[in-house]
Amino acid sequence: MNQAAINPQEPIVPMNKVYRKRLFRHRMGIAMSVLAMSLGLAVLAWILITLIINGFSALSVNMFTESTPAPGSEGGGLANAIFGSFMIVGLSTLVSTPIGILAGMYLAEYGNENKLAAVTRFVTDIMLSAPSIVIGMFVWAAYVATTNHYSGYAGSIALALIAVPVVVRTTDNMLRLVPSSLLEAAFALGAPRWKVAMTVRLRAVKAGVITGVLLAVARISGETAPLLFTALNNQFFSKDMNGPMANLPVVIYGFAMSPYDNWRELAWGGALLVTFSVLALNIISRTMFSQKIPN
Structure with missing residues (x-):
């Protein structure tokens, strides 16, 4: 027997040019992916570190x-803006x-049976x-210009229009993950279709649906442009949703460009508060989704 044929140090199959070319492309793709991820994480870390350094100095009981505060005055806080954001986002x-x-349940149940569902899915994607x-300009033209005043209600309508498609798509996608055998078992027991959808299908993916709602809340919590056209702002503490209402995104936008040091400091504190609130919602939603996946 040829000794070279059984020598373990020699390759059994020689590496040809095609294999080497594919291996080079594979390694280049992995290297570029890692580089892009590293750059993204570095920029994100830079933003977060800058936000933490400047924002923590503004955190206090007064905030x-x-x-x-009024222009040129010292002190002040963001109590009215925090309360206004809570009211507007909560109502939306x-x-x-x-x-x-x-709407997501309708798309999941009848999405393949009529044209209305196809139109609904198309509008949702848009x-x-x-x-x-x-969306803010649309609400301004449809509501604010009609009532001749800005209001918290208009802000809630604008944010609701942003949140609805997120909840619709998440609910639709989660309901489609329910195994068909579970639905067939429910139908075999004589349950009507609406009852199967409500008590079987929706209950099986309730954690995922709640995740979609939390992600929608995180999506609208930092929106500034729609509120500039709808809720605007209010320097004073107000519970009247039918009038201009302070909110964190607009206050941060206005204070960040001001010439007053305490206003800019409050803007950093508000930005830190919004960032960590959205981060907490995302962590909660990811945790709930990872723990409860339908089998």
């Missing part, structure tokens, strides 16, 4: 208990959640990609 969530879930400033 949560006092309203925004209450409006968008049932509409989005019901709204997902629509710039938020366009």
Whole structure:
């Protein structure tokens, strides 16, 4: 027997040019992917570190208990803006959640049976990609210009229009993950279609649907452009949703460009508060989704 044929140090199959070319492309692709990821993480870390360094210095009890200061005055806080954002985002969530879930259930149940569902899915995709400033201008023309005043209600309508398509698509995608055997078992017991959709299909993916709602809330929490055209701002603490209402995104936008040091400091603090709120919502949603995946 030829000794070279059984020598373990010699390759059994020689490396040809095609294999070497593919291996080179593979390694180049991996290297470029790692480089792009590293650059993205570096920029993100730079932004977060800058935000933390400048924002933590503004955190104080006054920021949560006092309203925004007048121009040139010292002190002040963001209590009115925090409360206004909570009211506007909360109302938009209450409006968008049932509409989005019901529309997502309709698409999941009848999406392949009629043209209305196809049109609904098409409109939802358009709204997902629509710039938020366009939605703000639409609400301004349809509501603010009609009532002749800015209001928290107008801001909630604008944010609800942004949140609804997110909830619709998430609900639709999650409901389609439910195994058909589970639905067939429910139908075999004589349950009507609406009851199967509500008590079987929706319950099986409730964690994923809640995740979609939380992601929608995180999506609208930092929107500034729609609120500039709808809720505008209010220097004072106000509970009246039918009038101009302070909110964190608009206050941050205005204070960040001001010549006053305490206003810019409050803008950093508000930005840090919004960032960590959105981060907390994303962590909660990811955790819930990873723990409860339908089998």
